[in-house]
Structure formats: structure tokens, C-alpha cells
Amino acid sequence: MPPPEDWPARPETALALNRMGSFDWDLGSGRIHLDEQAREVLGVPPETFHGHIDELIGRLPRTDAMRVDGEVARALKDGSEIYGVYYRVRLPGGGLRWTYAQGRIRRDETGRPGRIVGIVRDATEELGHGAPRDVDDDRRHQTTVVETTTAALAHARTVQDVIDFFKDPRAVEYLGSDLLVLGLVDSGRIHLVAEGPSEHFIPGTRYTRIDDNFPMSEVIRTLAPRFIESPEEFATCYPWLYERIRDIGIASAAYLPLIAQGRAIGALGLLYRESRGFTRQERNLFIALGSSLAQAIARAMLFDQEHDLAEGLQQSMLPRRLPDVPGAQIAARYRSARMGRDIGGDWYDAIPLPGGRVGAVIGDVQGHDTHAAAVMGQLRIVLRAYATEGHAPATVMARASVFLHELETDRFATCTYAEADLATGVVHLVRAGHMDPVLRHTDGTCRRLPVSGGLPLGLSAEFGRPDYPVTTMELDPGETLLLFTDGLVEQPGADLDEGMQHLTDLVRKGPYDLDGLADLLCEDVGERLGEDDMALLLLRRHGPATRGGGRLQQHIAPADPEALSAGRHMIRAAVRAWGARERADEIELAADELVTNALLHTDGAAVVTIRMLTGPVRRLRVEVEDRSSALPRRREPGESGVSGRGLMLVDRLADTWGVEPRGSGKSVWCEFVVTDGYREEDRPAD
Known part of the structure; x- marks a missing residue:
């Protein structure tokens, strides 16, 4: 018997017969494409669907939406290539349908996820025959609360990151409550750092005392959670607070102490508009949530303390102020790395020299620790001393290399030293394994300035190659020389040439004011995460052009x-x-x-x-x-x-x-x- 005319079935026919569709989700923009069968499975009317993921999430019951969000977040975080999850969707008629979604995560060469491509199918019959349809929603919901919150806080590095998570309007959805409050112990008081939604903030609660009659104060004093199950209990135990939240409709709440190393560092309050009795399992899950949150905050506090200490040590080794040099304007900035708490070895310096000259230095010691900072401090002082003694730029660099080689360290350093004669505009540049500087002309155009270079400091002495070629250029009045370390141009996922092009574009479009330009460059670095610190120095020559050729x-x-x-x-x-x-x-x-x-x-x-x-x-x-x-x-x-x-x-x-x-x-x-x-x-x- 010959096969039918439509044999074999086309893929779209096979998918349609099995009530299965496909989707393509762009994580960066939040846009999602659903084919016709996927829209039918999910009950999405094509005329009202605009292609954004939030539209789909809004069609799911809250507990199902949190489960889907938690599963996707877990897969993105642990490097998984695929995930699968069952959930219910609301149909246009008001009913619920069980569906199953499976997605494959597409990542770039750095491992960063960019897209999820997958399928979605009707799972009503599957769950009806193979699994119980009535799931303990409350139990699943509470478990998802802990999992979702823990996954989200795993990315928080600073205390502000934690606060930002709870300030997000979606935080109450993640936690399954109607309102939330987060307070941290600060100098013997409780500082309310986040509340949601923010329009329900109660005046007089921003700072409270630990011995006040508030549930948050009580859990911090006793180190034990407090569960309030009815409006009557709320009014009896905390009358002042209840009078101010009664109009909001709060009927029950769970207050959790945040305990780290045996002491309370804060408290979290989850408030609900319906009266509810908290089961033993719910209470245990809430306690686990408080423990997870306390660990995240304690880790963030330690990070902030160490980062502030490292940054303060680094700043103390840089020049306290830049010198006033007649005929020139100088601006410099330093920004520590946003990722990692170790101190860096980047530095800058400006050195007044006799005869209307000035020396400009930018450098970077290998490594990100206190040893790198110590080497940086010594190297900066030595290089300044050699320049002040009157040595030529090449000699300054060669002697600094010998000094670093003779230190009991295995570190090397890259550096650029420019000696500018402000009367003539002649600049002598010496580069030791460092990046080329950038020159901004008076008309705003900007270009990379090729400078002949030698080996990094320390290595040139070790390998017996102490000679450093000198590049000579003229800096016209109004022109700006930009010296910087690689933290200014290195961008995650981009090569160095792209970073240099981005920098030159930024300098070209930036303000003429030197401090304004320096601030702009720092802000640009601050907008992207990086594992390296950054230093920059801008030197602009003032005055009319010297007649007679310099x-x-x-x-x-x-x-x-x-x-x-x-x-x-x-x-x-x-x-x-x-x-x-x-x-x-x-x-x-x-x-x-x-x-x-x-x-x-x-x-x-x-x-x-x-x-x-x-x-x-x-x-x-x-x-x-x-x-x-x-x-x-x-x-x-x-x-x-x-x-x-x-x-x-x-x-x-x-x-x-x-x-x-x-x-x-x-x-x-x-x-x-x-x-x-x-x-x-x-x-x-x-």
C-alpha cells in the first residue's frame, strides 16, 4: 500500500498535531517570539500580544510565575544548557491549563546567556494520567520563595546590591507577600533601607530604636522570628504601628531576624492583606529565608569594608593634590575595580620640573593586592625623584626599571612618562610596555598617539635591555594629552581595539572642560563591571603658540x-x-x-x-x-x-x-x- 500524499508530515504539522509550539526569547530586550501553535497552547490572542515576556508572565498564577522565574534563574546561573518546567496558564475564558516548556540557552563565547530557544506544549493529559493535578500550592510557593530569593541574592556583592533587590517592585512578587520592609542595624538604631511598594512608607519608621515597641525591634532584641496571624493580634501587640497600616489592609505578617555570627544585623518583614495561620513548615521555610538573607548581607558588609579599606589605602599612596603648573592644566582620576575587593597597583603623578617643564606619569603594577600597592608606592616615589634630579626621560625609565628589579619582588610594572616643555610645546615620551596615549586636538578630533616602547619596568633590567626609545611630539596650545591604564579601555567581551575606539569617540564628543572630561571617562567606566582598577591623567597646554618654530x-x-x-x-x-x-x-x-x-x-x-x-x-x-x-x-x-x-x-x-x-x-x-x-x-x- 503506497504512503499517503502528505507523507512524511512536515515539522509544523507534527508540532500542531501534538499541540506543541516554539518560542525564541531574547534575554537582553525581553522580546519573545511565539509561533502560531505556541500562542494557541498558551491561550494568547494574537491581536493583544505585543511580543514581550512580561505579557506572558502576567498570564500565570503568581506561584507558577515564581516557579518559572526560579527555574530559569537557576539554569542561567549554574551554566546549564537546557531547562524544563511545568506551569499553568490562564485561558481567555478564565480557566487554567497545564503546560510544559523546555528551553535551550544560547551563550556567547564568554559564557554570557543571550537567548533561549525552545518549545512549549499542552501538558494537561500528561499530568492528568501520570501525576496528580492538585499540587500543594502553598508548599510549592513557600519553597519557591526561598529558592528564588537565594538565587537572586547570590549575585549581590555589596550591601547596596542587596538593598536594590528589595527595592525592586518585583521583590514582593518573589517573596509572595503584599508588602515588605527591610531594616539594618546602624549605630544602635534600626535603619529602614527598603520598603515595597514605596508608596506605603510610614513616616516615623525610617530610623527606630531597638528598644521601641515594633515587631522589627522585637526580633532583633530576641533573635527569634515573630509571626502575627490576625489584625487583632497586630492591634493588641503593636497599637502605634497598626493604626498606621490599618488603612493599607494589613492583616498578618512574618518578621524574621537577620543573624550573622551570633548577632542581629537587621530584620525582614513580610506583610499580608489576608489573615493567615503560619504552619510549622512555613515557619521553618521563613527561618531558612532569613538565614540565607543574613548570610548575603554579612558577605556584602564584609566586601564593602574590605573594599573601602583597600581603596583608602590606594588613595593614600596617590598624590594628595595635583601641582599648579604655569602654562598647563592637569586633571587626574582613579577608580577602583567594581568587581573584586583587592587593591590595585595603578597610579598617576605630575612632577613640576625646572625651566617651565612638567613630567606626567601613568603606571600599573602587576597584580591586585596590597603587595602591588606597596610596590606602586615605592615606584612612584623613586620615579619622581629621578625626574626631579634632572635625568632625561629615557634615563628616568631605565633607572626605575633597575630599582624595581632590585626589589625583593616578582612584580613588573608598565609605565608611560611624558616630559613636556610648556614654553615650546615639545613633549618627550617614553613607554615601558604600557598603552599608547591619546591626543585630543583643539578642534575636538582625537587620535591614538603611537609611542615607541621598551619592556615593562623590572623586565628590561632583568633581561639586560635597559634602553628606552624616546618619541618627540609637539603639544600645541589647547591640545590635550591623555595618559591612562588599561582599566579605562578594557571591556568584557570586547577586544582592545574596540575599547580604544570607544575611548577616542568618548573623548572627541566629551566636554572641553578638563575636569568635566575626566569625570565623564570615570562615569563611563563605572557603568560597566570590570576586574581592573583605572587611573588617568589629562595634560592640556595653555598660552599662545611660540613663534619661530618652538x-x-x-x-x-x-x-x-x-x-x-x-x-x-x-x-x-x-x-x-x-x-x-x-x-x-x-x-x-x-x-x-x-x-x-x-x-x-x-x-x-x-x-x-x-x-x-x-x-x-x-x-x-x-x-x-x-x-x-x-x-x-x-x-x-x-x-x-x-x-x-x-x-x-x-x-x-x-x-x-x-x-x-x-x-x-x-x-x-x-x-x-x-x-x-x-x-x-x-x-x-x-
Whole structure:
């Protein structure tokens, strides 16, 4: 006998014949798609269904809705791939139908659930033949209360997380009560931290004393639960409170002490509008609920205490305030990790330096514990000391690496050090395994700033690679340099490039005000959970642009007459272009004396730098740097002496002069006040 024409049956036909439909639930948006057969099984009229999960939950009896919610929450929490649950739905005619839903949970690569795809079928006949239809609703309801609440509080990390759970309007549904109150012991008083629904708050109960005649006070004093089964019992035992809740219609209540380590830390009250007798099983389940809640709150309190202590220790190791640096505005922020209570090793620093310069530091010590914080504190102080001594940026980084290597620790650190000359805008950047900084231009555009880098601090010394390349860039007036640690750009489930793109977009759209921009970046980090702390430093240069190309520099080696001639030519061209013609002879002679002294009295080369310093008074500055640590001294030559006149001439010719240590050497400088005589056509080439 040949098969029928419609053989084999199509999937939708097989599903329809067995009263089975399918659903697709997007957890992020709460949207759920039901096919036609699923809508028929659940009794959902298509014309009134708008595709949101809350519409389905509202069609379930409260106990069934809580059971479904608890089963789904459990499966999402413990990493399950599939779940199944029986429940009843209300039909348009008012009756109830038993159904069964089975869903498979779809998770992303990080394990985060995103969708549930499953089936729903009519289970009326199945339960009618294979299981009793009349289930002990009260018993099931009370058990679900404990399971659902415990599952929800398992995600609470702070006391505020616990409070937020009870402030949620759905909390009374989870707990199966009509109203709830939660109070915590605070400095010998009971602080009412959550009530629901909030419109039923009773004035005068926000703070109460433990010895007051309130049920919450009683359970905290006695460490025993209090069950009130009728309005008469409520009115007799607590007349003041009952007078204020009588209009709400409260007839019974269960007050549970929250006990941790043998002492009461708070109390939970569940209030009902109908009179009810609490069975022994219900009372035992309520006591289990109070114990579970007390553990969650005690754990959250410990977390808050340790987190506050760690954050306070971290903050004490950071600069108490940022220095006021003429010609620049600086803003810095630190935010501890929202996940995890351990202290981090992120830090920032701003270091005023001689000659209108400033050093900006951002760094991150490996690890998240007090040892990382201790290493961070030492490293910050040492790096500041090396910079203040006058060492070049590469030398500062190399010496800091050696210092960290010689500590009795296995930690390394990443770091970026920027030394900015605020007069010229020239910035020297050195990077030790850290992230590239970001530059925001005056028009608001923003870009990642590639900086050559070396190994992290500690590792470069260990592997014998102490050299750190220096990247030079110019920071124009109004431009902002952003230094930060990876906690600012790392986002769960996203790669680093996406985080950097998000950061540059945020900086580009952010406010021009530096503190406002720093606050915006912190708020953005605070909106997402992370296991890393974050530090950032913003440096903005103020003032008009320096005329004449910023600064000019020439390296002069011993016995190199061409380099010496080029240096003199550079000085002569700069003096002419920068409007200092009236003092040209004095400047050229003083510069020549400083270069000659460096070449005669040291064994190495000299670097001569000339630049214009802006401000109320324009000053031209000449610097000659060498590798000798011996400081020059002014001395009077004899009548027939042929030496000793160099510094005398510099002292007579310049308005001021001095010496600065520069790590392995020194810099001798002099300055000349000049009037405005600038001609654009005389500008020297860089």
C-alpha cells in the first residue's frame, strides 16, 4: 500500500498535531517570539500580544510565575544548557491549563546567556494520567520563595546590591507577600533601607530604636522570628504601628531576624492583606529565608569594608593634590575595580620640573593586592625623584626599571612618562610596555598617539635591555594629552581595539572642560563591571603658540668645526628670526662661550638648544648640555690669564643664568629679555 500524499508530515504539522509550539526569547530586550501553535497552547490572542515576556508572565498564577522565574534563574546561573518546567496558564475564558516548556540557552563565547530557544506544549493529559493535578500550592510557593530569593541574592556583592533587590517592585512578587520592609542595624538604631511598594512608607519608621515597641525591634532584641496571624493580634501587640497600616489592609505578617555570627544585623518583614495561620513548615521555610538573607548581607558588609579599606589605602599612596603648573592644566582620576575587593597597583603623578617643564606619569603594577600597592608606592616615589634630579626621560625609565628589579619582588610594572616643555610645546615620551596615549586636538578630533616602547619596568633590567626609545611630539596650545591604564579601555567581551575606539569617540564628543572630561571617562567606566582598577591623567597646554618654530637644537662633537659652525649659524638665524636683533651680539657671544667651555672642559660632545619662552616678558634661552657632572664656577682671571673669562662674560651679558643637573650630566643655560621685532620672512627652518 503506497504512503499517503502528505507523507512524511512536515515539522509544523507534527508540532500542531501534538499541540506543541516554539518560542525564541531574547534575554537582553525581553522580546519573545511565539509561533502560531505556541500562542494557541498558551491561550494568547494574537491581536493583544505585543511580543514581550512580561505579557506572558502576567498570564500565570503568581506561584507558577515564581516557579518559572526560579527555574530559569537557576539554569542561567549554574551554566546549564537546557531547562524544563511545568506551569499553568490562564485561558481567555478564565480557566487554567497545564503546560510544559523546555528551553535551550544560547551563550556567547564568554559564557554570557543571550537567548533561549525552545518549545512549549499542552501538558494537561500528561499530568492528568501520570501525576496528580492538585499540587500543594502553598508548599510549592513557600519553597519557591526561598529558592528564588537565594538565587537572586547570590549575585549581590555589596550591601547596596542587596538593598536594590528589595527595592525592586518585583521583590514582593518573589517573596509572595503584599508588602515588605527591610531594616539594618546602624549605630544602635534600626535603619529602614527598603520598603515595597514605596508608596506605603510610614513616616516615623525610617530610623527606630531597638528598644521601641515594633515587631522589627522585637526580633532583633530576641533573635527569634515573630509571626502575627490576625489584625487583632497586630492591634493588641503593636497599637502605634497598626493604626498606621490599618488603612493599607494589613492583616498578618512574618518578621524574621537577620543573624550573622551570633548577632542581629537587621530584620525582614513580610506583610499580608489576608489573615493567615503560619504552619510549622512555613515557619521553618521563613527561618531558612532569613538565614540565607543574613548570610548575603554579612558577605556584602564584609566586601564593602574590605573594599573601602583597600581603596583608602590606594588613595593614600596617590598624590594628595595635583601641582599648579604655569602654562598647563592637569586633571587626574582613579577608580577602583567594581568587581573584586583587592587593591590595585595603578597610579598617576605630575612632577613640576625646572625651566617651565612638567613630567606626567601613568603606571600599573602587576597584580591586585596590597603587595602591588606597596610596590606602586615605592615606584612612584623613586620615579619622581629621578625626574626631579634632572635625568632625561629615557634615563628616568631605565633607572626605575633597575630599582624595581632590585626589589625583593616578582612584580613588573608598565609605565608611560611624558616630559613636556610648556614654553615650546615639545613633549618627550617614553613607554615601558604600557598603552599608547591619546591626543585630543583643539578642534575636538582625537587620535591614538603611537609611542615607541621598551619592556615593562623590572623586565628590561632583568633581561639586560635597559634602553628606552624616546618619541618627540609637539603639544600645541589647547591640545590635550591623555595618559591612562588599561582599566579605562578594557571591556568584557570586547577586544582592545574596540575599547580604544570607544575611548577616542568618548573623548572627541566629551566636554572641553578638563575636569568635566575626566569625570565623564570615570562615569563611563563605572557603568560597566570590570576586574581592573583605572587611573588617568589629562595634560592640556595653555598660552599662545611660540613663534619661530618652538626650539632649535644642534649636536656638536669635539674636534668637529663644521658642527660648531652649524651651531653658530643656528643661533644667529634664530636670534634674527625671533626678534632679538638688538641683542644679537650678546646672545651669540654668550652661547659661543658656553659651547666652548663644554668642549674644552669635558670629554664628550655638547648639545646646544635655543628657544623662545613666552609669557608677560619674552625671553630667549640658550642651553648647553654635556655629560660631565662637574659644575662650572665663575672665577677671576689674572692680568695675563687667558682662561676663566667665559662665565664672567655670560654673567655680564645675560639677564640670568644657571646650571641644572641632567642625570649623567648637566645643562648650563642663560636667558635674555628681548623686545618684539619678529619678522615672519626671517623664520629659520627647523
